Amino acid sequence: MIAKESTNGKKPYTLQAEAQRIYETIVNDPRLNVPEEVKTLADRIRFVGEETQPFYPVPYKCAESQAGLLGHVGLLALAIAKDRYVIDQSCEIDVDHALLNGLGALFMRHEGEWLSGSPKMMSAVKRWDHGQTRELYRQLATNIYKSKDGRWYSLHGNMNPTPLLEMLGVPQHNDQNLSWPQILEMYMKVVGDIDSTTLDNWSNNVYRTPGTVCYEKEEFETSPHGKAIKDEPFYELLPQPYYTQPAVSWSSVPFDPSDRRPLSGIKVLDLARAIAAPTIGRVCAALGATVIRVSCSTNTELPITLMDGCLGKTSVDVNLKTFKGRKKLLELIQDADVFIDGYRPAVMEHLGFGRDAVLGLVANRDRGIVYIQENCYGWKGPWTTRPGWAQIADTVCGIGLAIGRFNGFDEAHIFPGPNADYLTGHAGAAAVLHALYLRSHVGGSYVAQCSLLVSNLQMQSYGTYTSAQQESIKARNKELVGHMRHYDEIVSHGRNRHVVRGFIADRGFEGAIKKQFFQTVGGGTWGLNDLEVVSLALKFKDSPDGEGGKEGMRTDWDVGPCPPGYHLPEWVRKENEAFVPITVGETTVQG
Template identity: 30%
Template sequence: MSSLEPRLPDVYGPGTHTDRGFVPVQQDTERIFRLIASQTPGFTQDESLLSKVKFVGEEFPVIPGPIKAVPVAAALHAMAGVIADEILTLRGAENKERQITVNTTHAAFWFGCIATAFVDGEDVVSTVKSGKLKKLLPHWEQGWVDTALKYRATGLYPTSDPKVWYSLHGSMDATPVLKSIGVDPSEPIASNEDAAAHIARHTSNLTPEKLEFNNLLNGFCGSICFSPKQWNESEMGKSLAAHPFVNVKAQPQAIPTPPVAFAPLDPSDKRPLAGIKVVEMTRVIAGPQIGTMLASFGAEVIRINPPHLPDINIMQLTLNAGKRTIAIDLRKPEEAKILHSLLAEADVFIQGFRMNKMPKYGLGLNDILKLAGERGRGIVYVSENCYGPDGYYAERPGWQQIADAASGAAFVTGRSLKLPNNEAVLPSLPISDMTTGVLGAVGTLLALRDRATKGGSYAVHSSLTAVNTFALKPEVGLYPPEVVAKCADRFQWAEMRGSHHVLDLLVTVWDGWKRVLGGHLEEKSGWFQSFENSAFDGKRLSILKPVATLSDAKSSPHWTTPSVPYAYEKAEGIAFK
């Protein structure tokens, strides 16, 4: 038992578990890596492989708050590296001396990778502030935040119960959400602060139960900001807890298929997943991050966007790295046929939509398993959602902010900031989104390894709420208040409040990083991968490198092509290479 155990209960509210002292980030990450590895069915327990991992970086936390988001994500990146090493061995490239290095500070920056990029030598945050980025990017947002009220429709707000806050979410179409709580979306409110205050006046007159039922009735996203204890004791919390964190399940009900051996590595591409074909049908951050990571490991990824659904413009710069992109409207049979032709060849299908919608288009798990059985080659079916693979919330829509509220992460973050009136605050970056991405990638790598050695097809599930609940477990622990305060003093973070949009909070953290760790965020720091000619007006594009690195550079994760806009290629005639 370490000197940190037993952990202090309820420091940040019911169901929280706080370390008694401080352990340097690298040492703590190593412990959490071993913890997740030991709890993951099918993950190697071979010490000769586990000991290949090395964690480096800042010894002290570099993001706000008490949640050990960086160690958890860095541990998952390391796991991806270990499985990649196993796959390289299967492909005839065994190297007992190969090392897997994860820089935990890099893992922290990776949470904000959509803001840590450069176009033609200028950082993206500056490009956004100057208005120049709008001219570079195809416009996919359909006005989702074109007024202050729409922007602030996504935030955490007080209710008529002084102890309970609620996560309201505009879900990229804020008008009906605002109307449902009595706010006129056309009211001319100029500032974000005034818009938040206006929305808060309306939510303060509604009980948490009324807000919850309003969202359920209308199919909107939303969640009460539960404490960790409340979530863990709920029926949905119990459903989620029944699954392993890295959730990979063989599908014995499918038509049996033999092992699909990896081809020997081609000298032209020595990355572990070279030759693996992936179809990705996702939106925004978590799902696209799965595909981006697999692309860095060498997979050929074709991403599909529904042309009628909005997506966030800035994500095009980073979350399409290494991919080809097309648009397909599944409501049109001739376009759906294109998707099915790609799936006939695919090794992996990633989907980020509600699971019960998929069978309508012949894309449910059992549909794809049938396809795999008939062709005689197994497939990996990857689903990403908010609440988990089953239970009565599984089909409920949700985004990062909803998972942060439901799991207790926002409750804990608010408590750590010592704000009045029990105010909840989102963790300061797209943490659950990005970590859900690496969690899905780890599961996919594991499933591909097993398909090569055991045969069959596999289902992988990655959920936003699972990421948060794992980070709040007693075995992981939270940073003590004095550590949180020391981090805040070092970086001088600006004010963080419940009504702040996750993009506001991201810029707040980025500003602190620039002040203290600015050298790492320079384009020529060595932390970025640059492409001289991008699809964005031909300008040089530099994006943050993959987090895990392998000591043999040609096999180490990297992208061979830069990000491209959504729907960059015509869907007609597209095929895997």
């Protein structure tokens, strides 16, 4: 879509034009050092869509940022496809669809209803909820509360809120049968009796549970950590000088001739949980890669994100705390092209499979490996090893306070939806494509790094909407803006459908939730019927200029989400006969 000139000579604002600007900013970012031969294809990316004006209830350009970054992913995919198959294609990205990609886990549908947080979903995934995060009482500790010194503090219970509840000195379960408002009141009182400095020290140094003061943007920027990461790009791509494997010809990567997707035949090991890092593998799977998600029956998974993280992947159960499990991972690494590390810094090192270990394990083979690391705070500065989630990344850099004020309150709010998670996942997917492109041209092994906080800083760098635009957004969300509060954490957003309602805005269900934005996959492995999942917003066209309407490379998933352990830990996908089938009950969710 091309914006028409206005009467004053300026082009009127459109989502598509701003997505294009952001896309060009990313592609030409000198810190990313995108090869010139890739940039020659930059005009093959086009941003389209019926909706042209901002509508999502935040002051930040989240739709345009997601679309622009996905454009960069599409560009790298086009470059690989041209190298590999000698085909010239183009790619369209609907900006609406791109925003759905940034909120995807909350938009899964089942039997015509929203699945996220429903009794059927919770019943299907409860086997892996060892931290009992489904209990409303335990979940509500993950929230933003005002501390004794008047600062807003963002708490997060991680996969298991037990340490957080111990830190706050409250019971582990709702022994007094408190109601939802009473639980919130209890936490407000407890946190209100502790100053923010004590909370910060306890969270990050003693109990090692994610937590941060909700800083102003300028306040964070002048902090030691803010200074350390202020110049970080969406992802850092680090060639490894001590590993000099030769260039990997694409002709040496076996693939099914009927499946000419950019990453067909590429093998990815996905060691990650909860949205950001799993999104890297999920995008790779949509682009043709074989992705093995390595989990374990003893691992705690976050129920609301588990199915989303398994989409398109071979899902295996490998316990890396056993010698047998480590031997199995060692075996899988020998054939892997990409290794995704989405755990806290140093976790994989303690298990024997950190980046230096994995790089060394493939040092003597004839092709290098891409080791990608994702974390919350970034890979430079004093807070690198702090634990964190998207809500922490939102509130540490000033986004939380800005969204609270957008809603009319002098308080911090989390971003309504996991935007930072998906933005980071898409940055990581771009890093994988970029590194594989370089591996095919110059060889070697690569480390790629991305983070939730840096992704947020990138989005902030694109600016906020004008006052007039923000007023228009509020008018399009009259029943939502001004009603969300600091205590509306992820469960509240889900139960009240804040994110869904914000995406629909004033457009009506049919006008916003379009069938072409979804893919139907099987849900039988979870004891469910078919699932509708948000498809990847990259739509390739079988011509350089996009004319003619013929579809190009596909971006659908070969397999729906499968539970951890459903497959055997092998590169050829096989079902695990020992997997215990899931039976979905109709029990209601507590709270």
